[in-house]
Amino acid sequence: MIEAALAFLSGTLIGSFLNVCIHRWPRDLSVVWPGSHCVTCGHGIAWYDNIPLLSYVVLHGRCRHCLAPVAWRYPVVELLTGLAFAVCAWRWGISPLAAKFMLFAAMNVGMIFADYETRLLPDEFTKGGIWIGLGLAVLIPFEAGAAPVVAEVLRWWSLPAAQTVAAGIAGPLVFFGALGLVFRSRCKECLRQVRWYDNIPLLSRILLHGRCRYCRAAINWSELPFEAMAAMGVALSSMWLFGPPGVGMQPFSGVELPKWALSLLESALGAGIASLALWMTGWLMTRIKKKEMLGFGDVKMVGMMGAFLGLGQAMVAIALGNFMGLVLGGGWMLWRGKDTSSYYLPLGSFLGIAAIGVALL
Numbered sequence: 001m002i003e004a005a006l007a008f009l010s011g012t013l014i015g016s017f018l019n020v021c022i023h024r025w026p027r028d029l030s031v032v033w034p035g036s037h038c039v040t041c042g043h044g045i046a047w048y049d050n051i052p053l054l055s056y057v058v059l060h061g062r063c064r065h066c067l068a069p070v071a072w073r074y075p076v077v078e079l080l081t082g083l084a085f086a087v088c089a090w091r092w093g094i095s096p097l098a099a100k101f102m103l104f105a106a107m108n109v110g111m112i113f114a115d116y117e118t119r120l121l122p123d124e125f126t127k128g129g130i131w132i133g134l135g136l137a138v139l140i141p142f143e144a145g146a147a148p149v150v151a152e153v154l155r156w157w158s159l160p161a162a163q164t165v166a167a168g169i170a171g172p173l174v175f176f177g178a179l180g181l182v183f184r185s186r187c188k189e190c191l192r193q194v195r196w197y198d199n200i201p202l203l204s205r206i207l208l209h210g211r212c213r214y215c216r217a218a219i220n221w222s223e224l225p226f227e228a229m230a231a232m233g234v235a236l237s238s239m240w241l242f243g244p245p246g247v248g249m250q251p252f253s254g255v256e257l258p259k260w261a262l263s264l265l266e267s268a269l270g271a272g273i274a275s276l277a278l279w280m281t282g283w284l285m286t287r288i289k290k291k292e293m294l295g296f297g298d299v300k301m302v303g304m305m306g307a308f309l310g311l312g313q314a315m316v317a318i319a320l321g322n323f324m325g326l327v328l329g330g331g332w333m334l335w336r337g338k339d340t341s342s343y344y345l346p347l348g349s350f351l352g353i354a355a356i357g358v359a360l361l
């Protein structure tokens with residue numbers, strides 16, 4: 001009980017800092033300098049007017065100097081972060097696991113309000129969160145999840161029959177895939193040389209949003225089959241390589257992955273597959289609706305959720321967030337008569353709510 005209360009207090013302090021991040025990161029401002037000031041009159045805020053929750057109540061939600069109202073978001077973020085911290089401490093005690101989920105919840109609160117206010121998801125939360133999530137997966141290993149499933153799939157592939165088929169297909173695929181790569185060594189529009197890291201089958205197309213790095217011209221779709229073949233070829237030949245005796249070369253036979261490596265794999269799978277799934281959904285919807293349906297910020301945010309939660313929980317959170325966005329957000333737009341062709345739903349806000357729910361409850 002006392003732990004939860006202490007966690008609540010430190011949560012409100014973190015929430016106070018989050019408020020600064022939510023305001024400044026989307027505007028590309030520093031969160032350290034200058035110090036807290038009123039966004040209306042620019043007057044500096046003294047420490048005794050900057051106490052989480054309390055100062056808002058004492059000052060009746062107004063600036064001490066110009067009496068301009070302080071946005072309701074400030075106390076709400078402090079309260080929510082405090083509550084999330086209290087739940088973490090109550091569930092996991094004062095432990096590394098609790099700290100991990102406190103950080104996760106705080107970053108999601110930040111993203112919920114940043115996306116709601118600015119329709120922007122700062123890279124500090126999304127990209128930064130992916131790296132932090134991967135690092136924490138090593139330090140505080142996951143219990144179980146998708147990684148054993150992948151191991152199971154690899155075991156199935158090591159059946160001789162599957163491997164014979166794989167080896168038969170892999171050779172030609174690699175050949176044609178490599179041939180396809182040669183054709184894309186120069187951009188057809190600006191004729192610039194494509195660097196090797198922009199020439200990785202499928203992956204580069206996704207990372208470059210299907211456009212040339214220099215002139216932004218669309219990369220020709222006719223090369224997609226070649227890229228798919230190359231990617232599949234690499235995948236299949238690696239299966240062949242790691243197969244059973246007599247067929248595969250078995251460089252890792254008898255090697256048990258340590259717990260941290262399985263956990264890192266889980267985290268990386270979560271980040272990779274979750275963001276790929278959302279990116280493909282967005283791509284499909286954009287094709288159907290002829291309108292940009294979701295930003296790349298959402299894709300990176302989902303990657304961050306996957307890195308922290310692992311594949312299984314992240315997919316539950318994504319499904320829940322999309323469902324809420326569709327039902328609550330869509331319903332609200334209909335009710336208020338918003339124009340669906342120009343109004344953008346803050347999908348990141350719904351995803352953030354779902355992520356906190358799945359992680360803490």
Ligand SMILES: [Zn+2]
Pocket residue numbers: 038039040041042043063064065066067068
């Ligand atoms: Zn003021």
Ligand SMILES: [Zn+2]
Pocket residue numbers: 187188189190191192212213214215216217
């Ligand atoms: Zn170009």
